[in-house]
Amino acid sequence: MVGIIMGSLSDRKVMQEAADVLTTLGVSWEMEIVSAHRTPEKMVEYAKAARSRGLSVIIAGAGGAAHLPGMVASLTTLPVVGVPVKSSNSIDGWDSVLSILQMPAGVPVATMALDGARNAGILAAQIVGTFDATVAEKLANFKEELKAKVADMNNQLVN
Ligand code: RP5
Numbered sequence: 001m002v003g004i005i006m007g008s009l010s011d012r013k014v015m016q017e018a019a020d021v022l023t024t025l026g027v028s029w030e031m032e033i034v035s036a037h038r039t040p041e042k043m044v045e046y047a048k049a050a051r052s053r054g055l056s057v058i059i060a061g062a063g064g065a066a067h068l069p070g071m072v073a074s075l076t077t078l079p080v081v082g083v084p085v086k087s088s089n090s091i092d093g094w095d096s097v098l099s100i101l102q103m104p105a106g107v108p109v110a111t112m113a114l115d116g117a118r119n120a121g122i123l124a125a126q127i128v129g130t131f132d133a134t135v136a137e138k139l140a141n142f143k144e145e146l147k148a149k150v151a152d153m154n155n156q157l158v159n
Helices: 010-023 038-049 068-075 094-101 118-129 134-157
Strands: 002-006 031-032 059-063 080-085
Touching: 002 010, 002 068, 002 118, 010 031, 010 059, 010 080, 010 118, 031 094, 038 068, 059 068, 059 094, 059 118, 068 080, 080 094, 080 118, 118 134
Parallel strands: 002 031, 002 059, 059 080
Antiparallel strands: none
């Protein structure tokens, strides 16, 4: 239901966090390496076929000159969530962040924080939750858990 793609195997560690939270929230996912620069034809095919293959959201992560999320967004009407990955030779991750964030008008990418794959997974689940009541309920429980954690922090504060 959610397609997770990334530019390199070196992005896997970060992007796995999206997959893990999707599993927790009961959303199925697939994962594939699709490089905007090294496999451009595959990128075009993946983006064009995504909707007809049954995907609802694409999470795309890349580092450096991170063109994958934006290019995929230009080729599909599915929502694209972009994850800037801090790759080993990056300039503190700003290269990844800015090349995903600064999209031209008309071609949005929902850009997460640097290495923010967990939030990408949660956002993708929230999109799925707009039409899947089971996922929406899991998300409601997840929010309750967040609230309980803050309540616990306050208990620690007074004790
Ligand atoms: C990008 O360049 C990838 O998304 C990765 O973040 C970065 C480094 O790739 P590798 O050199 O590890 O393949 O294309």
